[in-house]
Amino acid sequence: MNNFTPIASLIGGIMIGLSASAMLLLEGKIAGISGIFAGVLNPAKGELLWKSSFVAGLLGGGVMLRIFLPGAFNFEIVRPYGLLAVAGLLVGFGTRLGSGCTSGHGVCGISRLSPRSIVATATFVTSGAIVVYFGNHLL
Amino acid sequence: MKSALVSFLSGLTFALGLGISGMTRPVKVIGFLDFFGAWDASLAFVMLGAIAVYFVAYRLSLTMRSPVLAPGFSIPKRTDLDSRLFVGAALFGAGWGLGGFCPGPAITSLASGASPVAVFVAAMAAGIYLHGWLAKRGVSRSSAARTLLQTATDA
Numbered sequence: 169m170n171n172f173t174p175i176a177s178l179i180g181g182i183m184i185g186l187s188a189s190a191m192l193l194l195e196g197k198i199a200g201i202s203g204i205f206a207g208v209l210n211p212a213k214g215e216l217l218w219k220s221s222f223v224a225g226l227l228g229g230g231v232m233l234r235i236f237l238p239g240a241f242n243f244e245i246v247r248p249y250g251l252l253a254v255a256g257l258l259v260g261f262g263t264r265l266g267s268g269c270t271s272g273h274g275v276c277g278i279s280r281l282s283p284r285s286i287v288a289t290a291t292f293v294t295s296g297a298i299v300v301y302f303g304n305h306l307l
Numbered sequence: 308m309k310s311a312l313v314s315f316l317s318g319l320t321f322a323l324g325l326g327i328s329g330m331t332r333p334v335k336v337i338g339f340l341d342f343f344g345a346w347d348a349s350l351a352f353v354m355l356g357a358i359a360v361y362f363v364a365y366r367l368s369l370t371m372r373s374p375v376l377a378p379g380f381s382i383p384k385r386t387d388l389d390s391r392l393f394v395g396a397a398l399f400g401a402g403w404g405l406g407g408f409c410p411g412p413a414i415t416s417l418a419s420g421a422s423p424v425a426v427f428v429a430a431m432a433a434g435i436y437l438h439g440w441l442a443k444r445g446v447s448r449s450s451a452a453r454t455l456l457q458t459a460t461d462a
Binding site: 194201217227229240244256259266279281293297 | 310311312313314315316317318319320321322323324325326327328329330331332333334335337338340342343344345347348349350352353354355356357358359360361362363364365367368371373374375376377378379380381382383385386387388391392393394395396397398399400401402403404405406407408409410411413414415416417418419420421423424426427428429430431432433434435436437438439444
């Protein structure tokens with residue numbers, strides 16, 4: 169565990185929880201990023217404003233990180249472009265087919281004790297671990 | 308307008324949380340998924356913090372007739388476990404392990420200006436459009452394809 173950062177990760181996690189809670193209690197919406205991003209790409213009536221505002225907030229937060237915490241973008245592991253393109257395709261397609269990602273299923277869904285989200289999270293952590301195992305230890 | 312501001316500030320807080328927790332760094336994500344290597348448990352602490360807060364917020368929402376600024380809650384109600392959920396989550400996980408990015412950190416990291424992130428996000432958008440296109444084609448082709456690829460509501 170050479171990179172372990174429990175305190176910073178817990179604080180960041182609480183901020184993510186507060187953000188998702190604000191969306192729920194104030195707006196009644198689930199803060200699922202894959203669904204929000206897809207909703208900006210394929211806008212549905214009445215959904216575009218809040219979804220594009222949320223994405224703009226993510227980008228604004230990214231700009232603040234770039235200024236105040238540049239280490240957040242110290243990527244270290246950067247795959248070749250071809251591999252990143254395959255990874256992006258899988259993430260985009262898979263999150264649509266499976267109705268969510270780490271935020272919608274992993275945070276919001278598990279907290280609601282949704283069986284679909286618990287199963288989805290167990291599935292994507294397992295398949296991610298298999299890919300990393302083959303990538304890191306066998307190739 | 309108030310609703311747009313709430314969404315913007317929530318997105319901003321979400322991104323700062325991702326950055327502070329280390330989740331914008333693929334090395335942390337891949338380190339968590341590397342259970343049989345130099346395992347980095349940080350991601351579990353992010354989930355723990357986020358779920359602890361949201362668990363309480365969700366319980367609170369159950370006691371409210373409506374959210375503060377909107378007429379009603381839009382919360383997914385499905386409980387069935389279908390093949391799309393398994394296949395979709397498995398494909399997403401494979402891409403997550405391969406690139407070290409999931410959608411939130413990827414979009415946030417666009418602000419870094421790093422071209423690998425831009426490639427990943429562009430491919431992610433292509434994957435979303437591909438799913439939409441196949442789902443639409445499935446509707447005109449056969450009901451089996453429609454069942455497999457029908458766009459579901461989030462989570």
